[in-house]
Amino acid sequence: MAEESKSSLDALSALCKRRGFIYHSSEIYGGMPGFWDYGPLGSELKQNVKQAWWQFTVRGREDVAGLDATIIMHPKIWKASGHLDTFADPMTMCKDCKKLMRADQIGDIYADQKKKPQPKAAGSDFFCPYCGGELTEPKPFNLMFKTVVGPIDDPSNVAYLRPETAQAIFAQFTNVVSTSRFAVPFGIAQMGKSFRNEVTPRNYTFRSREFEQMELEFFIRPDEAVEILHGHVVTLADRPNLDGPVQDDWGWEVWHKYWVEQRKKFLNAVGLPTERFVEYWQKPDELAHYARACVDIEYDFPFGRQELEGIAARGDFDLTQHQKHSGVSQMVFDDPLKQAAKKMDEAARKAFVEKVQADWVARGRDAVAAEKFCLGLFEGKYVPHVIEPSAGVDRLMLALLCEAYEEQQLKDDKGKDDVRTVLHFHPKVAPVKAAVFPLIKKDEAQYRFARGLFEKLRKRFNVQWDVSGAIGRRYRRQDEAGTPWCITVDEQTTKDGTFTVRDRDSMEQKRMTTAEFLAMAEEALEF
Numbered sequence: 310m311a312e313e314s315k316s317s318l319d320a321l322s323a324l325c326k327r328r329g330f331i332y333h334s335s336e337i338y339g340g341m342p343g344f345w346d347y348g349p350l351g352s353e354l355k356q357n358v359k360q361a362w363w364q365f366t367v368r369g370r371e372d373v374a375g376l377d378a379t380i381i382m383h384p385k386i387w388k389a390s391g392h393l394d395t396f397a398d399p400m401t402m403c404k405d406c407k408k409l410m411r412a413d414q415i416g417d418i419y420a421d422q423k424k425k426p427q428p429k430a431a432g433s434d435f436f437c438p439y440c441g442g443e444l445t446e447p448k449p450f451n452l453m454f455k456t457v458v459g460p461i462d463d464p465s466n467v468a469y470l471r472p473e474t475a476q477a478i479f480a481q482f483t484n485v486v487s488t489s490r491f492a493v494p495f496g497i498a499q500m501g502k503s504f505r506n507e508v509t510p511r512n513y514t515f516r517s518r519e520f521e522q523m524e525l526e527f528f529i530r531p532d533e534a535v536e537i538l539h540g541h542v543v544t545l546a547d548r549p550n551l552d553g554p555v556q557d558d559w560g561w562e563v564w565h566k567y568w569v570e571q572r573k574k575f576l577n578a579v580g581l582p583t584e585r586f587v588e589y590w591q592k593p594d595e596l597a598h599y600a601r602a603c604v605d606i607e608y609d610f611p612f613g614r615q616e617l618e619g620i621a622a623r624g625d626f627d628l629t630q631h632q633k634h635s636g637v638s639q640m641v642f643d644d645p646l647k648q649a650a651k652k653m654d655e656a657a658r659k660a661f662v663e664k665v666q667a668d669w670v671a672r673g674r675d676a677v678a679a680e681k682f683c684l685g686l687f688e689g690k691y692v693p694h695v696i697e698p699s700a701g702v703d704r705l706m707l708a709l710l711c712e713a714y715e716e717q718q719l720k721d722d723k724g725k726d727d728v729r730t731v732l733h734f735h736p737k738v739a740p741v742k743a744a745v746f747p748l749i750k751k752d753e754a755q756y757r758f759a760r761g762l763f764e765k766l767r768k769r770f771n772v773q774w775d776v777s778g779a780i781g782r783r784y785r786r787q788d789e790a791g792t793p794w795c796i797t798v799d800e801q802t803t804k805d806g807t808f809t810v811r812d813r814d815s816m817e818q819k820r821m822t823t824a825e826f827l828a829m830a831e832e833a834l835e836f
């Protein structure tokens with residue numbers, strides 16, 4: 310990490326502490342690595358990020374429903390999902406200083422050290438990045454936090470804090486299908502806490518042990534079902550219009566790309582311009598064995614380019630696993646598919662089965678299973694496939710804070726050098742939308758008008774009231790909080806009802822009436 314970048318993260322974290330965005334958890338007892346609390350401004354920012362995601366992903370669409378599941382679930386869920394057996398990082402320990410670390414992060418930890426240690430054992434290229442000592446053989450370390458349910462501390466009562474919100478969506482899939490009126494394609498979304506016992510939580514809040522996720526599982530028809538329904542499957546090579554309404558003949562590839570585009574739109578809407586992040590398409594050898602494609606959206610954090618969120622095409626892996634482990638069918642009944650299949654004669658069905666078998670065999674799958682799958686399709690039955698856009702609340706907040714932070718070199722009224730620290734948040738996520746100041750607090754008419762305006766505005770959004778200090782100092786306080794608009798009530802206000810609205814970014818002031826201000830603010834805040 311370049312020294313300059315390190316110092317910009319140091320300056321940002323100092324501001325976050327000073328202004329009440331982010332604190333160390335349990336700070337008075339020395340804190341706990343990987344655990345962070347959000348203070349008064351941070352908790353508002355978090356609410357806004359989550360609300361924006363919910364509005365964009367759930368309420369703003371007709372094909373997505375929400376879910377709010379428990380953090381502790383039946384441990385069999387984690388067996389079925391593969392987390393019990395494979396959700397592990399390679400861990401190593403230094404035999405000298407006893408520090409634990411992820412074997413795959415040794416290079417990064419070494420790069421971060423101001424004083425670079427030399428290996429104590431000559432010729433060793435696998436040595437402790439802290440002291441140069443010998444390291445133990447890396448061993449897999451499962452990242453799930455264990456707990457015990459009920460009063461008896463027995464292995465049969467062990468449960469886990471969820472390491473992702475996604476599995477609850479799969480586990481409740483059949484309930485949501487039967488209690489909602491959705492037919493595939495549709496999505497189920499959930500936001501909430503996840504826990505991972507990260508070996509080395511690093512880079513401020515970026516890799517935490519307790520964090521929040523915002524995940525969508527968007528269920529789609531298998532391409533073979535689309536083929537029966539439409540006689541073709543639209544692929545990316547067909548250059549589909551991803552800005553227009555979704556189409557019934559899209560294959561998984563198009564749905565996946567559609568969700569990548571939707572996520573980019575969301576990030577733009579909350580204040581991350583497209584040029585500030587990159588799409589990383591995982592290479593075939595990097596993909597999880599069940600995934601057909603995965604895109605990481607990466608952001609240039611001060612500590613390097615890192616994953617902000619991911620969009621994976623997971624096939625039918627998760628629902629099939631839960632079907633196998635629970636014994637409960639995860640198939641849906643798709644009547645339009647059954648009706649379309651009815652129109653196929655014997656020869657067409659036979660040709661279809663052979664085509665699917667050839668395709669499955671080419672992808673290393675079983676011909677008998679392919680035939681069974683086709684017979685299910687002819688009855689209108691299948692396990693849906695899924696596209697999973699999965700984002701971290703805390704990671705997005707960190708990106709928004711990094712993006713917003715600026716130290717501007719200015720001259721004050723007397724021509725002296727001055728530094729203005731400002732957070733250029735998009736109004737939609739800004740913790741405080743507006744601050745109201747009476748210019749002269751002892752002026753009764755100004756005070757009364759300002760207080761009335763403050764009471765009116767706070768019914769609609771988060772507003773702050775500030776009467777202390779010179780007006781310039783009040784502006785600076787709000788700049789550090791990222792407040793887009795500062796309203797000053799002055800002598801003219803008491804004559805004509807207009808007040809000045811100072812724009813945080815341009816620092817320009819405009820006179821407005823209450824109605825004009827509300828119209829401007831509501832337009833900027835609308836999703």
Ligand code: GAP
Pocket residue numbers: 472473474475505507514515516517518520522524616617618619697699700701702703704705
């Ligand atoms: N259900 C898929 C899933 O959980 P992931 O890539 O492991 O995929 C998704 O996590 C997102 O959750 C990440 O892109 C990141 O934003 C966030 N995330 C994961 N681990 C995190 C951690 N230790 N601290 C903060 N955020 C994390």
